[in-house]
Amino acid sequence: MNPLLRLPYAFAAQAARLGASLVPEAAHGKTWQSLRARRGIRERYAAWGRAHRDPARPLLWVHAPSVGEGLQARAVLPLVRALHPQLQIAYTFFSPSAEAFATSIGADFTDYLPFDSAGDADAALDALRPTALVFSKLDVWPTLVARAAARGTKIGMISATLADGSGRVSPWAKALLGDAYGALAAVGAIDAEDAARLIALGVQARAVEVTGDTRYDQVWQRALTVDRMGPLLATLASSRPTLVAGSTWPADEAVLLDAWAVVRKKLPGARLIIAPHEPTPMHLRPVQQWATDIRAPLARLGDVAQRTADVVLVDRTGVLGELYALADVAYVGGGFHAAGLHSVLEPAAFGAPVLFGPRHTQSRDAALLIAARGGGACTDAAALGAALLSLLTDKAERVAAGERARAMVERGVGAAERSAALVSRLLATS
Numbered sequence: 001m002n003p004l005l006r007l008p009y010a011f012a013a014q015a016a017r018l019g020a021s022l023v024p025e026a027a028h029g030k031t032w033q034s035l036r037a038r039r040g041i042r043e044r045y046a047a048w049g050r051a052h053r054d055p056a057r058p059l060l061w062v063h064a065p066s067v068g069e070g071l072q073a074r075a076v077l078p079l080v081r082a083l084h085p086q087l088q089i090a091y092t093f094f095s096p097s098a099e100a101f102a103t104s105i106g107a108d109f110t111d112y113l114p115f116d117s118a119g120d121a122d123a124a125l126d127a128l129r130p131t132a133l134v135f136s137k138l139d140v141w142p143t144l145v146a147r148a149a150a151r152g153t154k155i156g157m158i159s160a161t162l163a164d165g166s167g168r169v170s171p172w173a174k175a176l177l178g179d180a181y182g183a184l185a186a187v188g189a190i191d192a193e194d195a196a197r198l199i200a201l202g203v204q205a206r207a208v209e210v211t212g213d214t215r216y217d218q219v220w221q222r223a224l225t226v227d228r229m230g231p232l233l234a235t236l237a238s239s240r241p242t243l244v245a246g247s248t249w250p251a252d253e254a255v256l257l258d259a260w261a262v263v264r265k266k267l268p269g270a271r272l273i274i275a276p277h278e279p280t281p282m283h284l285r286p287v288q289q290w291a292t293d294i295r296a297p298l299a300r301l302g303d304v305a306q307r308t309a310d311v312v313l314v315d316r317t318g319v320l321g322e323l324y325a326l327a328d329v330a331y332v333g334g335g336f337h338a339a340g341l342h343s344v345l346e347p348a349a350f351g352a353p354v355l356f357g358p359r360h361t362q363s364r365d366a367a368l369l370i371a372a373r374g375g376g377a378c379t380d381a382a383a384l385g386a387a388l389l390s391l392l393t394d395k396a397e398r399v400a401a402g403e404r405a406r407a408m409v410e411r412g413v414g415a416a417e418r419s420a421a422l423v424s425r426l427l428a429t430s
Helices: 003-022 030-037 041-052 067-074 077-083 096-102 118-128 142-150 171-182 192-201 215-225 250-266 281-293 320-326 345-349 364-372 381-393 395-411 415-429
Strands: 059-063 088-093 109-112 132-136 154-160 186-189 208-210 242-248 271-276 298-300 311-313 329-332 354-356 375-377
Touching: 003 030, 003 118, 003 142, 003 171, 030 096, 041 109, 041 118, 067 096, 067 132, 067 154, 067 215, 077 088, 077 415, 088 096, 118 142, 132 142, 132 415, 142 154, 142 171, 154 415, 171 192, 186 192, 186 415, 192 208, 215 320, 215 345, 215 395, 215 415, 242 250, 242 320, 242 345, 250 271, 250 281, 250 381, 271 281, 271 320, 281 298, 281 311, 320 345, 329 345, 329 381, 345 364, 345 395, 354 381, 364 375, 364 395, 381 395
Parallel strands: 059 088, 059 132, 088 109, 132 154, 154 186, 186 208, 242 271, 242 329, 271 311, 298 311, 329 354, 354 375
Antiparallel strands: none
16 A cells, blocks of 8 residues: 555544444444444454364455355355365455345355454454455455465455456555555456456456356356245246346336336236335335336235236345246346446346346446347337337247347356365465
8 A cells, every 4th residue: 555545544444443333323324334333343253263263274264345246255165165175264244235145155254344454454364364365356455455465364356357447447546455456366357358457456467367257157056946936936937928127226117117018008918027126115115106007916026916916016135036037038227227237147047138228338247148139228218118029029039039148148157166266276375
């Protein structure tokens, strides 16, 4: 880290620690929850270290900021454990949205990542005594990396990607993070372009190899093993033409619902299963009102009426990845939202053509899907309605597009094994 940034960065970390101690219990929102979660974090790490850390066994510490990065890590960890049966695994995350997900990782220890102060980093390293520290996707924490490297811990990264034009290549970002990226001993980049950008960011060229994106393995495995006879899917199985719209925002719904109203007039038997990105009452209510306005029978997921409803409204999280198995066609949200497109891989792995909005330029997967002719972007309700009608009424076109989407995902499979081999080498050289 540039010496001029060390003092303000350390001050910011200490301010965050102070904020954690002062945030009111009644305060809501992810920021407040994230602060509260850091209360007593040093003690939690230390308690686990005393009770469970076996110094005779290697320990892999994996950090994945949120759920997306966690999915990339989850595809790799069972393979690494199979290669190193004595391994202990610690898994940390940053976002409160990943707290529940972390329990699915199968790690020996899971918790929030402490704030990036020297004291917190040392306390965590004292407790975990990691053999290797691996980051998923891109985020690194300069103080933690410096303290870990000073102890001889090998540091790596899997499914590493850096978007073209990312702010991380700015002079300020490079001054803050350049040393941390330079300390990485092994980096598995998603593709050659990512590898080149990571090297420009400060990663040593000899440390980088192209391993692919482990999300492809994760979604492929889910598609192969989904329980179609289980209670979630069996009760919704139908021969009706079905659109599954996932991770939608209000900006998506303003376009999608107008398009679907047109589709429904021309294809009365069509069914919509819609899973808003944030299934809060405030977000669900307008969808319910829209269904009432167009006289489309609507049921919440799990209601008895869902068997015959024209619209099934998903009011929970954690099920969308399986619901895509029901899709004749899929719509993925975010393409009309400022944050950009969500993952198109899950529906594609099930062989569904995938449609989305115009804000997809930062999505490598969307570009690959378009190139494979397994899906496409729509700029407005008229274009989306036309694309939906074409796919839902022309089975040959729909099946061919779905097969191309599925083949695109299958071509990306294998990244998990390559990433596990990279992590294994880090553990072996420590």
